[in-house]
Every structure is written in structure tokens, then in C-alpha cells.
Amino acid sequence: MTQRFPQDFLWGGAVAANQVEGAWQTDGKGQSTSDLQPQGIFGERVERQAGDSGIKDVAIDFYHRYPEDIKLFAEMGFTVLRTSIAWTRIFPEGDESQPNEAGLAYYDRLFDEMAKYNIQPLVTLSHYEMPYGLIKKYGGWGSRTTIACFVKYAETVFERFKHKVKHWLTFNEINMSLHAPFTGVGLPEESNKQAVYQAIHHQLVASALAVKACHQIVPEGKIGNMLLGAMLYPLTPNPADVMETLQQNRDWLFFGDVQTRGYYPSYMTRFFRENGITLDITEQDKIDLRQPVDFISFSYYMTGCVTTDEELNQKERGNILNMVPNPHLASSEWGWQIDPEGLRYLLNVLYDRYQKPLFIVENGLGARDTVEADGSINDDYRIAYLNDHLVQVREAIDDGVEVLGYTCWGPIDLVSASKAEFSKRYGFIYVDRDDQGNGTLTRTRKKSFFWYQDVIKTHGESL
Numbered sequence: 001m002t003q004r005f006p007q008d009f010l011w012g013g014a015v016a017a018n019q020v021e022g023a024w025q026t027d028g029k030g031q032s033t034s035d036l037q038p039q040g041i042f043g044e045r046v047e048r049q050a051g052d053s054g055i056k057d058v059a060i061d062f063y064h065r066y067p068e069d070i071k072l073f074a075e076m077g078f079t080v081l082r083t084s085i086a087w088t089r090i091f092p093e094g095d096e097s098q099p100n101e102a103g104l105a106y107y108d109r110l111f112d113e114m115a116k117y118n119i120q121p122l123v124t125l126s127h128y129e130m131p132y133g134l135i136k137k138y139g140g141w142g143s144r145t146t147i148a149c150f151v152k153y154a155e156t157v158f159e160r161f162k163h164k165v166k167h168w169l170t171f172n173e174i175n176m177s178l179h180a181p182f183t184g185v186g187l188p189e190e191s192n193k194q195a196v197y198q199a200i201h202h203q204l205v206a207s208a209l210a211v212k213a214c215h216q217i218v219p220e221g222k223i224g225n226m227l228l229g230a231m232l233y234p235l236t237p238n239p240a241d242v243m244e245t246l247q248q249n250r251d252w253l254f255f256g257d258v259q260t261r262g263y264y265p266s267y268m269t270r271f272f273r274e275n276g277i278t279l280d281i282t283e284q285d286k287i288d289l290r291q292p293v294d295f296i297s298f299s300y301y302m303t304g305c306v307t308t309d310e311e312l313n314q315k316e317r318g319n320i321l322n323m324v325p326n327p328h329l330a331s332s333e334w335g336w337q338i339d340p341e342g343l344r345y346l347l348n349v350l351y352d353r354y355q356k357p358l359f360i361v362e363n364g365l366g367a368r369d370t371v372e373a374d375g376s377i378n379d380d381y382r383i384a385y386l387n388d389h390l391v392q393v394r395e396a397i398d399d400g401v402e403v404l405g406y407t408c409w410g411p412i413d414l415v416s417a418s419k420a421e422f423s424k425r426y427g428f429i430y431v432d433r434d435d436q437g438n439g440t441l442t443r444t445r446k447k448s449f450f451w452y453q454d455v456i457k458t459h460g461e462s463l
């Protein structure tokens with residue numbers, strides 16, 4: 001008989017502060033990199049003024065409506081909710097000597113509300129945003145000063161929430177800095193590799209120091225990293241394609257290697273040499289890096305292919321990666337290729353490599369929903385996507401992979417990260433808002449709401 005999900009498997013969903021909260025200037029919040037990108041990660045960057053109306057400024061107004069939303073998550077049976085703390089609510093400019101009490105108080109209220117329903121928080125310290133103040137003053141992660149600011153922020157929230165939050169993540173999709181340097185490390189998009197890898201180095205040191213601080217301040221807590229897990233396959237069995245695929249997968253596995261082993265993998269020596277990159281890595285950095293994470297978390301939406309054949313090398317931008325499409329897979333309307341088996345494959349690859357527990361902290365289908373005349377939303381495509389992926393998670397568990405839990409992306413509709421759209425929806429809960437920001441923000445249960453409720457209730461037996 002196929003292995004079941006473990007009894008203590010955590011079921012839930014994942015959101016990020018800047019994609020749900022809104023209230024972008026409320027209670028002393030400072031401007032973050034996300035506020036500067038009203039059109040999303042790949043849109044134009046603008047300095048904002050009070051009164052501007054970017055769609056993220058209200059988002060789904062989770063800042064004020066969280067009690068209603070958490071009640072709905074509880075109705076589905078969630079045992080975990082992944083969210084992030086907006087760094088700029090705690091340190092609005094990033095380098096203040098004292099934290100902003102109103103920001104801390106908001107997260108106290110949020111975590112207390114979750115506790116009412118026995119929903120555990122899984123908290124990301126930095127999800128695609130950092131204080132803009134740190135960029136203006138120091139040049140973002142290009143500067144070592146940012147390491148100290150981040151560690152102070154991390155220590156502040158560990159201290160404050162140590163009795164309420166036991167599961168933490170450092171940086172969301174830390175490998176995305178290679179594709180979107182402004183969002184990832186606060187550098188101009190056109191920065192060269194030397195600058196980007198130096199900033200990444202600073203961020204890796206900061207991540208390790210946060211692991212250390214978490215272990216000291218929250219001794220019974222667990223802290224993980226977070227990778228954008230976009231596995232690449234060779235397009236053909238040509239050995240050159242296979243080798244190139246190994247190299248390109250190392251682009252992102254490198255982050256996991258440092259965060260789990262505590263040092264740079266040897267293949268990076270050659271990479272840096274061949275790319276003319278010389279990093280400033282101090283002896284103290286090498287000591288600081290030796291703080292392996294307790295578990296590995298990752299997002300999974302799709303896979304892609306790699307080829308060395310120039311004619312076949314027709315890339316498509318999916319999410320933040322340019323990948324060659326796989327001829328065996330169908331795509332979502334946004335060109336993301338749907339590959340449930342790839343999730344089992346990725347879980348096995350990561351477990352073989354790291355031998356650490358894994359947490360799937362994002363997975364889902366961005367799709368357009370139709371509200372029927374009777375108000376119902378019949379999102380069978382979303383149910384099929386999630387069902388197929390969860391079946392593969394169960395297969396991986398049967399393969400012997402230790403999986404802590406599953407938080408699908410956007411259990412309630414939210415603003416998309418790449419293009420700040422509303423029409424691309426992930427939720428079990430529909431939010432009445434469109435790309436122009438019109439709508440009542442009313443919440444409605446979709447068909448998938450009841451499907452997920454059943455999955456959790458039966459502990460995956462209904463899949």
C-alpha cells in the first residue's frame with residue numbers, strides 16, 4: 001500500500017506581506033523595494049509618493065481583514081500558514097536604533113489570531129522586499145552594513161515572537177537574485193556578475209547569522225532556507241546537453257549547498273575563475289557561514305529544459321527564469337509548464353543531496369477564474385493541478401523523502417509578484433478585485449476550497 005502522509009504533516013498555504021497586506025504606509029511602515037515596483041518584479045521602478053495608487057497599496061487589505069481570512073483558512077483545516085514579516089514595518093528605513101512598536105504589535109495580533117485556531121505560523125524574514133532606505137544609504141546587499149541591519153532585524157523579531165513562531169525561513173527564493181538583482185539584493189538590474197555574487201555572498205552570511213541567532217533565541221525553533229526549485233532537464237540525451245544541465249542546475253543548487261554545508265562548493269571556484277569574479281570573503285565570513293539550516297524549503301511551479309543546440313535554444317520567460325519548453329508538457333496560460341512528476345523528482349534530488357527534512361512552501365496554478373451567474377467559481381483546473389502534485393508528494397514520501405509539510409501558494413487570491421496582476425489567481429478563496437484595483441474585496445469560497453478541506457480532513461486519502 002502506498003505510504004500515507006505522516007500524522008504530523010503540516011497542511012496549509014503561503015502568502016507574502018507585500019502581496020496581501022496593503023497598508024503600505026500605515027503605522028509607520030517605510031518604503032520597501034516592493035513598493036518601488038508597482039508593476040511587479042519586471043515592471044518599471046518608480047519612487048512613490050503618498051497618495052499614489054499602485055495595486056499593492058491595498059492588495060487584498062489583509063492588514064485589516066486578516067481575522068476573516070484566518071477564519072476561512074481554519075475552516076479549510078489549515079495547521080500552518082506561511083507569511084512574511086515586512087521588514088519595513090519593523091525598521092522603516094532599515095538602520096534605526098529602535099524598532100517600530102506599531103509594526104511589531106501588528107504581527108503580535110496576527111500570530112495571536114492564528115493561535116486561536118491552532119494554525120502554526122511559518123515566517124519568512126524577507127520575501128522579495130527590503131527597506132529602500134538601505135539601498136539609498138548603503139547600496140543594498142552590495143554593502144556589508146546591510147548584514148548587520150538584517151541580523152538586528154532578525155534578532156528583534158526572534159525575541160519578540162519566540163513564543164509564537166517556531167518555524168522560520170531566511171530569504172524567499174534566495175537564488176532569484178541572479179535573475180532580478182533589484183528584488184533579490186537591492187542592486188541595479190544591469191549590475192555585473194562580480195557585484196551580484198558579492199551581494200549574494202553578503203546575503204548568505206546574513207542568512208547563516210540569522211540561523212545562529214534563531215538557535216540562540218528560539219532554542220526549540222527550526223529555521224530553513226528557501227529556494228526557487230526550478231529543476232532543469234536536458235532537452236536531448238546529447239552528453240553536451242546533459243553536462244550543461246548539470247551546470248545550470250548548479251546555478252541554483254549552489255545556494256542550497258552553502259546554506260546546508262556551511263561553505264562554498266568546489267565547483268564555484270572554477271565558475272568564479274572563468275567569469276573573472278573575485279569575492280571578498282573574510283576569514284570571519286567563513287566561520288559565520290558554518291551554520292547549516294535545519295530544513296530546506298522551496299517553491300515548485302514548473303520545470304524547464306536545457307540545450308546546447310542554438311536552434312533549439314528558444315527560451316520562454318516563465319516566472320523569473322528563462323527556460324526552454326519541454327515538448328512533453330502542457331503550459332498554463334502564463335507559459336509555466338505543468339509537471340507534477342517533476343515535484344517527486346525534485347524532492348528526491350534535494351533529499352539525496354542534503355539529507356535534511358524538506359518543506360514545500362509554494363506550489364500552485366495561476367489561472368483566470370470565472371464567477372458564474374449564481375456566484376460560484378468552478379476551478380476544476382486548479383483542483384486537478386494541486387491534486388496531481390500532491391499525489392507526487394505522497395510518492396516521494398513513499399520513496400523515503402522526509403517532507404514536513406505543504407503550503408500551496410496564495411490560498412487566497414493575491415497580487416502576483418512578477419507583474420502585479422490580479423487576473424492571475426491562485427486561491428481557494430476568491431477576492432473581488434481586478435487589475436485596475438476595482439472591486440469590493442469580498443471573499444468567496446471557490447470549488448477548490450471544499451476540495452482542499454477534504455484533502456486535509458482525510459489526511460490526503462481523498463487524493
Ligand code: BG6
Pocket residue numbers: 016019128172173228299319362366409415416417418419424
Ligand atoms: C514565487 C514567489 O516565485 O512565485 C511568490 O515567491 C510569487 O512571491 C509566486 O507570487 C508566483 O509568481 P507570480 O508572478 O505568479 O505571482
